[in-house]
Amino acid sequence: MRMPSLSRLDLRQRIDNLPRINIACLPTPLQEAPNLSNELGVRVLIKREDLTGLAMGGNKVRHMDFCMADAISKGSDVSLNINPWMSNNARIIGAASKKVGMDYVCVAPDSKGRPIQGNLLIQDIMGAELHLLSTSDQSEVMEYTDKLESKLVEHGKTVYNHIKEHMSRSSATISYMDATLELDQQLQNLEGIGNVEVFIASGGAQGGLMLASNSLNLPRNITGVLVGTSEESFADVVTWSNNALNHLGFSERLTWNDVIQLDSYIGPGYAIPSEPCIEAIRMVAELEGIILDPIYTGKVMAAIIDHARNNKFKEDDTVLFMHTGGLPELFNFADELKRRDYK
Ligand SMILES: Cc1ncc(COP(=O)(O)O)c(C=O)c1O
Structure with missing residues (x-):
């Protein structure tokens, strides 16, 4: 795929043509990580997307600027979604829905009896209507959710069903095209930036x-790290990107050949931390006071860390995490993450 060459202004105008509200606290900081850079032998910058402001932050908050504008333009008064118990997406959709005055109903498969912790706890605190199901069978979950939607409609509600609405997922891609402009501005203010190796889930x-x-035409390699199989972790870069291209009026299409996706860091599976993942969390916490x-x-x-230890970066690369x-979800994994037992 080759996108048409655009100026920053062209890209900004395309994005600004879409309905948008301002929920996210932007710009997020771009920080040097001097101790980590020293440890890894390569300059590491951290884009603090964990600091987007709403309900404990994260990348999903940016999406809501576009997604909730879409929901509002459709006259919706309730968000309905299916999300697993550990879903950050569920938390942020819930928070954004509440913020714009909509109700929030979340169906969580395979969640009956789970501790009300982490993302589930935050949804509960925000007054979400949580449906914790014992089944993970897709057709049973869909049937349950369809019935729920029909009931809401019978009660006169206008439902924004995040499973069916394109913008719920495409907003990820659109908002990170927007974030590229923000990042570019921040990188221009730093000395010594050449090739930038971006790493993201x-x-x-x-x-x-x-x-x-x-x-x-920016000198960037964007590497996506799979954290589960593509199906488990919803890492469908191509579908979401092509939907986003439609929304922005581009006729170009992304294919899987364009996507750099690493599958060596999944470990035992989605939502199961690997040893290197635990080591990475402890290392960044200890060196930078930043929690992953x-x-x-x-x-x-x-x-x-693995790329740095195996000398896969060039001397003048900047790594952007x-x-x-x-x-x-940190708190659901205390047993795996704590360094020792306290008797
Ligand atoms: C912390 C975190 N990072 C990255 C992602 C990937 O998000 P997206 O597919 O919107 O890029 C998710 C998705 O749930 C997430 O929760």
Whole structure:
């Protein structure tokens, strides 16, 4: 794929043509990580997407600027979604829905009897209507959710069903095309930036960084790190990106050949922290006082550490780690993450 060459202004105008509200606290800081850089022998910058402000932050907050504008323009008064118990997406959709005055109903498969901790706890505190199901069978979950939607409609509600609405996912890509402009401005204010190796959990945001960097001809490699199999971790870069291209009026299409996706850092599976992930979380906490999460960002940092230790970066590369948040789930993994037992 080759995107048309665009100026920053062209890209900004395309994005500004879409309905948008301002929920995210932007710009997020771009920080040097001097101790980590020293340890790894390569300059590391951290884009603090964990500091986007709403309900403990993360990348998903940026999406809501576009997604909630879409929901409002459709006259919706309730958000309905299916998300697993550990979902950051669920937390942020819930928070953004409440913020714009909508109700929030979340169906969580395979969650009956789970501790009300992490993202589930925050949704509960925000007054979400949680449906914790015992089944994970897709057709049973869909049937349950369809019935729920029909009931809401019978009660006169206008439902924004995040499973069916394109913008719920495409907003990831669109908002990270927008974030590329923000990042570019920040990088221009730093000395000594040449080639930038960007690492992010693979998904819609990766697509946005790729598409925008490509159309602005920026010297960036965007590497997506898989944190589970693509199906488990919703890392469908191509589908979300192409939906986003539609929304922005581009006829170009992304293919899987365009996408750099690493599958060596999944470890035992989605939402199961690997040893390198745990090491990465402890290392960044100890060196920089920055906390990563055990499902997404810990595995991305594990990939960066592995690349540095195996001399895969060039001397003048800058590594840019996208800290996409996910922090509430830290507390569901205390047993794996704590360094020792306290008797
Ligand atoms: C912390 C975190 N990082 C990255 C991602 C990937 O998000 P996306 O597919 O929107 O790029 C997610 C998705 O749930 C997430 O929760």
